[in-house]
Amino acid sequence: RKEVEQDPGPFNVPEGATVAFNCTYSNSASQSFFWYRQDCRKEPKLLMSVYSSGNEDGRFTAQLNRASQYISLLIRDSKLSDSATYLCVVNKDSSASKIIFGSGTRLSIRP
């Protein structure tokens, strides 16, 4: 089992729709969690950190479920510009060497 697992997709949804995807992690001691966005042939960029209490940034909401060991990303009122690959990132402990990237979920928004 991979340490961080994501559904590779692609998720193909119409503009304006709400879409959500999850990321599961295997190490229950994991300490910090992030969502990064990666456009085609570009570098990853931080989308948002995921806090225990959940957090929201505009149309994006991230949540953490420690009991079930997953994090989620919800995108409301999706835009064409949201088309990208979304990477789940988990830090197993406080060491930089324990940062694990998921392989990403591809999202495609159609007009």
Add this chain to the structure above:
Amino acid sequence: NAGVTQTPKFQVLKTGQSMTLQCAQDMNHNSMYWYRQDPGMGLRLIYYSASEGTTDKGEVPNGYNVSRLNKREFSLRLESAAPSQTSVYFCASSDGGRGETQYFGPGTRLLVL
């Protein structure tokens, strides 16, 4: 403010050739990282440097060496390139070394024939 820069952007090598990938950041970050990204796989950590003067192995260090030249620069060297090292290489930096936001360079696309 350039952020993280990488050179070269593209490179084609023959098996057995050597090369150095350069990375520099102008954000005064303490930590720097080298990752490789292959299709269907997440970014995998090759080496990282938590601070100037220190380097540590990541998940996939075999076949690579690194040098933290100063606080700004962190280079990755392939001594004898192999086809299995064909990949996209990303350099990143962060203020700390505990999973804080990482800022990535644009990547180097390497093809080893």
